[in-house]
Amino acid sequence: MLAHKIELKKLNAEFESKKPQEIIAWALGEFSGHIAMTSSFGPESGVLLHMMSQVEPRTPVLFLETGYHFPETLAYRDQLVKLFGLKNVIDLRADAARKAKVVNDYAGVPYEKNPDLCCQINKVEPLDEVLKNYEAWMSGIRRNQTDFRKAVRIIEEYEGGIYKISPLANFTSRDAWWYLKEHQIPQHPLYEKGYLSIGCWPCTKPVQTGDDERSGRWAGMSKKECGIHTFKELKPKEEKEKEPPKDISANI
Numbered sequence: 242m243l244a245h246k247i248e249l250k251k252l253n254a255e256f257e258s259k260k261p262q263e264i265i266a267w268a269l270g271e272f273s274g275h276i277a278m279t280s281s282f283g284p285e286s287g288v289l290l291h292m293m294s295q296v297e298p299r300t301p302v303l304f305l306e307t308g309y310h311f312p313e314t315l316a317y318r319d320q321l322v323k324l325f326g327l328k329n330v331i332d333l334r335a336d337a338a339r340k341a342k343v344v345n346d347y348a349g350v351p352y353e354k355n356p357d358l359c360c361q362i363n364k365v366e367p368l369d370e371v372l373k374n375y376e377a378w379m380s381g382i383r384r385n386q387t388d389f390r391k392a393v394r395i396i397e398e399y400e401g402g403i404y405k406i407s408p409l410a411n412f413t414s415r416d417a418w419w420y421l422k423e424h425q426i427p428q429h430p431l432y433e434k435g436y437l438s439i440g441c442w443p444c445t446k447p448v449q450t451g452d453d454e455r456s457g458r459w460a461g462m463s464k465k466e467c468g469i470h471t472f473k474e475l476k477p478k479e480e481k482e483k484e485p486p487k488d489i490s491a492n493i
């Protein structure tokens with residue numbers, strides 16, 4: 242049950258023509274003190290983090306510390322925290338006993354034998370647990386990243402009583418690239434080596450020329466999402482069934 246009521250349909254219609262910065266400013270005001278964002282500190286993470294820091298750098302930034310990140314990601318995270326003056330980055334970790342059992346059951350490599358379970362305990366469950374403390378969650382996913390993400394609405398209502406806000410839904414990877422360049426934001430050090438989307442090291446490879454930007458994630462598997470964007474049911478139904486507008490590019 243959502244404690245905080247908003248006019249979801251009306252806002253979604255309005256936000257389709259708004260800049261991400263306007264959506265972020267609205268969200269941080271509307272849910273002041275009750276909103277968090279997630280960040281993987283990957284190649285495009287600097288965009289949403291920078292936009293948020295311009296409005297309220299004390300916004301909680303939830304980082305899923307799986308224990309399997311590239312050292313370059315952790316160094317990049319420290320760099321952006323300092324650069325943007327982020328005041329509240331929170332590491333989320335798996336329940337220690339549950340993780341120890343899974344690691345033992347799978348002889349130390351659950352990501353090889355059961356990546357869905359590995360993502361479930363290291364990402365989905367820790368995030369699900371902490372989101373109970375908030376009314377809204379802001380994420381940097383974009384519609385042109387994957388087929389699944391094409392259907393994302395700018396504001397969605399989820400089971401569990403929170404809103405999910407995706408201010409960059411209409412952004413393209415080109416928009417993100419230009420935004421980082423325009424604001425002189427450093428890129429993730431592995432980007433130059435062909436890593437266009439970066440998660441945990443066991444499940445991330447460089448992208449081959451011509452392949453889509455997330456093709457290096459769980460390469461060779463049918464798995465495309467870790468589960469944090471799919472673990473709850475969207476509602477109401479009519480919002481879920483509606484197709485998002487096509488060919489909208491953000492104007493920044």
Ligand code: SF4
Binds near residue numbers: 307360364441443444
């Ligand atoms: S991305 Fe790979 S290593 Fe990371 S939590 Fe998921 S399965 Fe495990």
